[in-house]
Amino acid sequence: MNLSDPVESIKGVGEQTLKKLNKLNIYTVEDLLYHFPREYEDRSTVRKISEIEYNEVNTIIAKIGMLPQNIKKGRQILTKVNLRDDSGSLFAVWFGQPYLKKQFQLNETYLFSGKVTYKYGQIQMESPDYEKVIEDKNIFTRRIIPLYPSTYKLSQKIIRQLIHNALEETQNQLIEFLPLWIRKKYQLADYNYAINNIHFPESDHSYFVARNRLVFEELFLLQLGLMSIKKQMEQERKGFAFKPISELEDFIRGLPFELTKAQQRVVDEIKEDMSSDKVMNRLVQGDVGSGKTIIAAIALFIAVKNNYQGVMMAPTEVLATQHYQGLMPILEQFNIKTGLLTGSLTKKQKENILKQIAEGDIDIVFGTHALIQENVAFKSLGLVITDEQHRFGVRQRTILSDKGNNPDVLIMTATPIPRTLALILYGDLDISIIDELPPGRQKIDTYSVDSSYRHRVYQFIKKELMSGRQAYIICPMVEESDEQELQSVLSYTEKIKHEFEGYHISYLHGKMKPKEKQKIMEGFLNGEIHILVSTTVIEVGVNVPNATIMLIENAERFGLAQLHQLRGRVGRGKFKSYCILITDSKSKVTMERMKVMKKTNNGFEISETDLQIRGPGEFFGTRQHGLPDLKIANLYKDISVLKKAQEACLEALNMDPYLEREEHKLLKNKVNQLINEKIKDLSL
Template sequence: MNLSDPVESIKGVGEQTLKKLNKLNIYTVGDLLYHFPREYEDRSKIRKISEIEYNEVNTILAKIGTLPQNLKKGRQILTKVNLRDDSGSLFAVWFGQPYLKKQFQLNDTYLFSGKVTFKYGQIQMESPDYEKVAEDQNIFARPIIPIYPSTYKLSQKIIRQLIRNALDETQNQLIEFLPLWIRKKYQLADYNYSMNNIHFPESDQSYFIARNRLVFEELFLLQMGLMSIKNQMDQKRKGIAFKSISELGEFIRSLPFELTSAQKRVVEEIKKDMISEKVMNRLVQGDVGSGKTIVAAIALFIAVKNNYQGVMMAPTEVLATQHYQGLAPILNQFNIRTGLLTGSLTKKQKENILKQIKEGEIDIVFGTHALIQENVAFKALGLVITDEQHRFGVRQRTILSEKGSNPDVLVMTATPIPRTLALILYGDLDISIIDELPPGRQKIDTYSVNSSYRHRVYQFIKKELMSGRQAYIICPMVEESDDQELQSVISYTDQIKHEFEEYNISYLHGKMKPKEKQKVMEEFLKGEIHILVSTTVIEVGVNVPNATIMLIENAERFGLAQLHQLRGRVGRGQFKSYCILITDSKSKVTMERMKVMKKTNNGFEISETDLKIRGPGEFFGTRQHGLPDLKIANLYKDISILKKAQEACIEVLNMDPNLEKEEHQLLKSRIHQLFSEKIKEISL
C-alpha cells in the first residue's frame, strides 16, 4: 500500500466514514497517517469511582451496571448507562448517539475515559471514550492514548481504529526518503518507527523521539522545496543586468529627508541584485513607517534610467493611489512619466492608460490587481514591485512578472516576521530588513480600557479635534448582525453623530465602491472629515499625518499584528499620537495581547508574541498558494529544530544542487510530490 492510495482502501472506511474523513481533508492513506494527534491522554492513572476528580478527565475501569437507555432530551436523544466498580457507581452519558444502546452488555468490563461532572444530583461522565477489556488483557500495555482533531459524528475510537488499520497495512513498508547521512548526523529515528510512535507511543520517550524526527522532516522538506525552487530559478533564468546610474545620487539627495542607515543598507542590497545578471527576488521587510516605499522608488528610478518600465502593485485602490500621489511628484522632477491603473477608472481612461503602457509612454505604473489582467501589456518591463505581499499569492506575483522578460522582483511587507520564520514563508526570496525608524517618528501612547470608559474617551477625542487634529475609529464589522456585542461601522457612525454634532463624521468599508472609498479618503486627507469610522480597510499603508487618535472597538477581535498595523496609521506627522483599545473581554489571550500593545511599539517583538499566542497557522493567515500546511511542527516551539533543518538543507543543496545523486532520488521525488502545485505556478 502507498501513501497516495485512496483512504477507502483502508479496512473500515465505508461510504459514510469516507464523507466524514473528507471533511477533515483526508483523501489518501498518507493524509490519514499524517493526521497527527492534537494531544494525548495518559490512562495509566486509573482511578476508582470513589477517587474521581470533578471537572477533570478521569479514567476508570468499570462494569456495565444496568442496560443502557435512550432518553429524549429536547430534540436530542441522550444515551445513559450505569457504570460500577467495587468503590461506587456513576452514569456515562452521550448525546445524539442512540446506536450506543446496543453497544454495551450487562457486566462487561470497559476502560472509560472522560470529563466527570456532578449534575442533577448524579455523578456523570460526559461522552467518554471507551474500550472493551478482555479478562486476560494487560490494560497498561499502551497507556498513552492519542486524541485527534475530529469532526461531528467521527469518534476518537473510529479514527484510532482506522489509523491502526492503516499502520498495520503499511507496517514497516513506508519508504524512508531521508538520506542515511542526515539521519545519522541529526540523530533522527527511522520513518516507520516514528509513524508508529507518534500515533501510539510506547512511552513518553518514544513519543519525543518520533516527534523530533517528524518535525525535522516537515521543516526540512519545506525548506528544501522552497530553496530548490529558488536555486532552479537562479540557474535557469538570466535576468537583466542593470547599469549603475550616475543620476542616482542626485535623486537620493532630492528626497525631502535623509535615508536611515537601514534604508541605505537595503538600497545597496537591491542595487547589487539589479546590477547582476541574476533575476532579483527580494523581500523587503520593515515595520510600519520604516520607509519601504522610498526604497521602492529608488529601485524604480534605476530601472527607468536603464530604459525599462517599472510596476508597483498594492492590495487596495486607496494604497495604490497613495503610492502614486506620493511618488509621482518626486519622480516627475527627473522626467519619469507615471500612471495609475485601478478598477475604478472609466473604460476610456483605462484604454488610454493601457495604450500608454504598451507603447512605453508611461515609465512607471502604480495599481491594484487590475495590473495582472490579460489586456495589460508592457513595452519593456524591467522591475515588478508588490506591496503588502501577504495579501497576494505566489501566482499573482508570477503573472505580473510574466509581463516582462525575466524582470527583477521586489516584494514588500510591513508585517514583521522573525527572520528565521520569514525563511519558511518566503523561502524563494532573499530577505532585506529595514530595522530602523526614521528620526522624528512619533512614539504612540497606547491604552487599553473597557467600554465603561467610552464617554471619557470621546471627551479626549473632542479635545484633540478642537486642536485641529483628526481621528480614526475602527470597528470589526460593516453592518449590524445578531451579535450585538460587535460594533458595526454603519450603525456606530449613526450613534456617535449626536456625540460629535459639530464635527463631520464619515465611514469607510470594503463593500463600498472604489470611487466612494477614494472620495472619503481624499476628504479625510484634506481635513474635511474629522472622524473616520472604518473597518480594517485602512490597515495598510494609509498616510494622514494630521490624524492623531486611533480608537479600536472590540479590540479582542483583532490579532496583534493587525492591531499594530492599525496603530501605525497615526503618529505619522509632527503631533503626539494615541491608540486606544476598547475591550470588555476578560480572556487570558486578550489580556496578554493588550499588555503587549501597551508595552511596545516594536513590530518584530509584537510578531514574536503574536506567533507565541496564536500559533503559526493563524499567524500566517493567508498562506502562499501551493505551500504545504504544517501538520506537526510548531514554528514557535520548534525553532531549534528549524535551524538544524535549514542547516541540513543548505548542506544538501551545496553538495547536490539539483538532487541528482542516487542517495537523494527518494528525497527529490517526495519534494516534487509535496510541491507540485508551487512548481507548476512558478513555471519551472
C-alpha cells in the same frame, strides 16, 4: 498497500466514513497516517472501582453486572449498563446510542475509560470508550490514547481504529527517506518508529522522540522544497543585468530627506541584485513608516534609466493613488513618465493608458488588481513591485511577473515577521529588513481604557481638533456581513455628531465605490474632514501627517499586528500623536495584547508576541500565502528545531545541490512530491 492508495482501501472505511474523512482533507492512506493527534489522554493507570477519582477520566476493568437497558429520556434514549469488579459497581451511560444495548454480554470483561461523576445518587461513567479485554492486545485503553481533530459524527474510536488498521497494513511501506547522516547528526528517530509512536506512544519519552523527528522532517522538507525552487529559478531564469546609473546619486540627493543607514543598506542589496543577470526576488520588510516607498522609487528609477518599464501594485486604490501622487513629482523631474491604472477609470481613460503602457510611452505604472487583467501588456517590463504583498495571492503576483520576460521582483510588507519565520514563509525570496525609523518619526503614546472613559476620550479628541489636528475613529469590527459593517459605521457616525458639533465628520467602509473612497481620503488629507470614522480599510499605507489621534473601538476584536498597522496611520507628521484602545474585555489574551501595545512601538516585538498569543496559523493565514498547513510543527514553539532543520537543509544543498547522490534519492522523491502537490504555485 501503498501510501498513495485511496483511504477507502483501508479496512473499515465505508461510503459514509469516506465522506467524513474527506471533510478532514483525508483522501489517501498517507493523509490518514499524517492526521496527527491534537492531544493525548493517559489511560495507562487501571483503577479499581473503589479507587476512582470523581470528575476525572478513569480506566477500569469490569464485568457486565446486569443486562444493558435503553431508557427514554425526553426525545433521547439513554443506554445504561451496570459494571462491577471485586471492589464495587457503577453505571456506564451513553445518550443517543441505543444500538449499544446489543454490544455487551452478561459477565463478560471489558476495559472502560471515561469521566466519572456522582449523579442522582449513583456513580456514573459518562460515554466511556470500551473494548473487550484481550491479553496484550488492547489498543484503546491501558495506555496513552490519541485524541484527533474530527468532524461531525466521526468518533475518536473510529479514527483510532482506522489509523490502527492503516499502521498494520503499511508497516513495510514506511520507507525511511531521511539520509543516515542527517538522522545521526540530529539524533532523529526512525520513520516507522516516529509514525507509530506519534499515534500510539509507548511512553512519554517515545512520544517526544517521535514528535521531534516529525517536526524536523516537516520543516526540513518544506525548506528544502522552497530552496530547490529558488535554486532552479536561479539556474533557469536569466534576468536583466541593469547597468549602474550615474544619475542615481542626483536622484537620491534630490529627495526631501536623507536615507537612513537601514534604507541605504537595503538600497545597496537591491542594486547588487539588479546588476546581476539573475532574477531579483527580494522581500523588503520594514515597520510602519520605515520608508519602504522611497526604496521602491529608487529601484524603479534604476529600471527605467536602463530603458525598461516598472510597475508597482498596491492592494487598494487609495494606496495606489497615494504612491502615484507622492512619487510622480519626484520622478518626473528626471523625465520619467508615470501613469495610474485602477478599476475606477472610465473606459476611455483605461483604453488610453493601456495603449501608452503597450507602446512604452509610460515608464512606471502604479495600480491595483487592475494591472493583472489580460488586456494589460507592457512593451518592456523590467521590474515588478508589490506593496503590502500579504494582500495578494501568490497567483496574482505571478500573473503580473509573467507580463514581462523574467523581470526583477521586489515585494514589500509592513507586517514585520521574525526573520527565522520569514525564511519559512518566504523561502523562495531573499530578505531585506529596514530596522530603523527615519528621524522625526513620532513615538505614539498608546492608552487602553474601558468604555466608561469614552466621554473623556471624546473631550481629548476635541482638544486636538481645536489645535487644528485630525482624528481617526475605527469602528467595531463586524464579521457577519458587509451590510452590518456598513450599518455599524453609519450608526456610529450619527451617534457622535452631537458630541462633535461644528466639526466635519465623514466615514469610510468596504462597500463604497473606489471613487467615493478616494474623494473622502482627499477631503481628509486636505483637512476638510476633521474626523474620519472607518472600518479597517484605512489599515494599510494611508498617509495624513496632520492626523494625531487613532481611537479604536472594541480593540479586543483585532489582532496585535492589525492594531499596530492602524496605530501607524498617526504619528506621520511633526505633531505629538496618540492611539487610544477602548475595550471592556477582561480576557487574558486581550489584557496581554493591550499591555504589549502600550509597552512598545516596535513592530518586530509586536509580531513576536502576536505569534506567541495567536499561534502561527492565524498569524500567517498560511493558505493565502500558498504554503501548505503545517501538520505537526508549531512555528513558535519549535523554533529550535526549525533552526536545526534550516542548518541541515543548507548543508544538504551545499553537499549535493540537486540531491543526485544515491543516499539522497528517496529524499529527492519526497521533496518533488511536496513541490508538485503542495507548493508548486508558491514561488514567484
